[in-house]
Amino acid sequence: xxxxxxxxxxxxxxxxxxxxxxxxxxxxxxxxxxxxxxxxxxxxxxxxxxxxxxxxxxxxxxxxxxxxxxxxxxxxxxxxxxxxxxxxxxxxxxxxxxxxxxxxxxxxxxxxxxxxxxxxxxxxxxxxxxxxxxxxxxxxxxxxxxxxxxxxxxxxxxxxxxxxxxxxxxxxxxxxxxxxxxxxxxxxxxxxxxxxxxxxxxxxxxxxxxxxxxxxxxxxxxxxxxxxxxxxxxxxxxxxxxxxxxxxxxxxxxxxxxxxxxxxxxxxxxxxxxxxxxxxxxxxxxxxxx
Numbered sequence: 001x002x003x004x005x006x007x008x009x010x011x012x013x014x015x016x017x018x019x020x021x022x023x024x025x026x027x028x029x030x031x032x033x034x035x036x037x038x039x040x041x042x043x044x045x046x047x048x049x050x051x052x053x054x055x056x057x058x059x060x061x062x063x064x065x066x067x068x069x070x071x072x073x074x075x076x077x078x079x080x081x082x083x084x085x086x087x088x089x090x091x092x093x094x095x096x097x098x099x100x101x102x103x104x105x106x107x108x109x110x111x112x113x114x115x116x117x118x119x120x121x122x123x124x125x126x127x128x129x130x131x132x133x134x135x136x137x138x139x140x141x142x143x144x145x146x147x148x149x150x151x152x153x154x155x156x157x158x159x160x161x162x163x164x165x166x167x168x169x170x171x172x173x174x175x176x177x178x179x180x181x182x183x184x185x186x187x188x189x190x191x192x193x194x195x196x197x198x199x200x201x202x203x204x205x206x207x208x209x210x211x212x213x214x215x216x217x218x219x220x221x222x223x224x225x226x227x228x229x230x231x232x233x234x235x236x237x238x239x240x241x242x243x244x245x246x247x248x249x250x251x252x253x254x255x256x257x258x259x260x261x262x263x264x265x266x267x268x269x270x271x272x273x274x275x276x277x278x279x280x281x282x283x284x285x286x287x288x289x290x
Contacts, residue, residue, distance in 0.1 A: 082150025089153040095167045103178055108165055109138045114185035117142065117217075119171040119205070120192055124152025127188075129265040131156075131164040137185070139164045142171045172205075175213035182219035190264075194230035206237050208244070215247045220289040224248065227264065227282045229273055234281035241285055248285040258284040 078086070097103060106112050114137050121127045121141040131139045141164065143149050149168055156164055167174065192205050206226065214224060224241075228234050234257065241248055242255065252258040260282050270280060 078147055078150055081154055082147060085150045085153035085157070086146075089157055090166075093153055093156050093161075093164065093166050094149075095165050097167060097169065097174075097178060099173075100177055102180060105138070105140075105180070105183055109163065111138070113138045113163070115140060115183065116186040116188065117179075117184055118188040118190070120189070121148065121152065122191070123148045124155055125267055126190060126265050127164065128152060128155040128159060128161065130188075130263075131161050132159050133263075135163055137163065140167065141165075142167045142169060142174055144168060144170065172210065172213065175210070175217055179217045181216055182222075184217050184222055185219065186223040186225065187214060187218060189224070189226040191228055191269075192226075192233075194228060194233040204233065204236070206240055208240060211240065211244050211247070215244075215287060218287040220287055222287045224285045224287070225261075225264070225282065227260075227280055229270070229278055229280045231279060231281065234283070237283055241283060247288055247290075249288055251284045251286060258282045 095103070095108065105115050109115070116130070116137055117140045118127045118130075119142055121143050124141060124143075127139060127141045131137075141152065143152075143166070146168070149166060152166060155161075156166075169178075189206065194204070218224065226237055228237065238255070238257065241250065245254075250256060260280065261284070264282070266274075273280070
């Protein structure tokens with residue numbers, strides 16, 4: 001693939017990640033979007049760009065800036081099965097975290113096994129496989145898009161998973177205040193939205209501020225594993241992580257991408273891309289001790 005990504009048509013993922021990656025050119029700017037019936041509201045909602053202010057500003061004042069988010073929440077259509085999953089399974093697997101609440105992970109899982117977090121799990125294909133493969137670990141999944149959450153709830157039921165809990169909220173806020181310091185053994189960030197247009201690069205999730213929040217919740221020796229199929233984003237990720245060398249150590253060596261570990265499941269989307277010759281870049285870093 002060319003380094004600027006311009007000559008490659010991006011595959012539409014079969015795990016619904018493409019459906020969940022919302023562009024900003026759909027003509028719906030300025031609206032808060034309704035959630036599917038039966039799905040709990042995400043704790044921190046997304047607002048499209050150019051959204052109208054919530055209330056008129058007083059003369060001589062300016063509206064506060066809205067936070068820049070790495071996602072734009074779109075209305076999703078739940079299947080009947082997904083709607084049932086929210087009604088019947090969310091009370092078992094879902095976490096209704098209140099704003100500012102710091103989670104007690106041992107109480108949530110009923111044990112003190114190491115906890116791994118996946119940020120933006122799509123339809124949960126990878127996370128369900130990992131939770132089934134590693135009963136000695138606990139897993140948290142955070143995702144804002146209701147259909148993907150419903151899909152994973154059904155997988156939890158089908159696979160009888162007991163070591164997986166889900167949140168529907170903004171992962172950045174969760175990292176900032178929702179988890180105790182040094183409470184995670186690992187964090188996964190697989191195939192985040194690359195926001196390929198230059199004017200949207202500010203929306204990319206992996207940036208220095210994100211790494212500061214990540215460093216807070218990863219315990220020394222903990223793992224951060226990211227993967228992307230967008231080479232320019234892979235290079236930018238590597239640059240940002242390398243600049244944080246005082247907190248994160250590249251397991252592949254300075255300036256290097258890691259080979260895909262056997263433990264990272266291949267999604268249908270990735271297998272199809274590999275068949276067409278498209279690359280995937282893995283980055284695996286460990287948290288240094290302070």
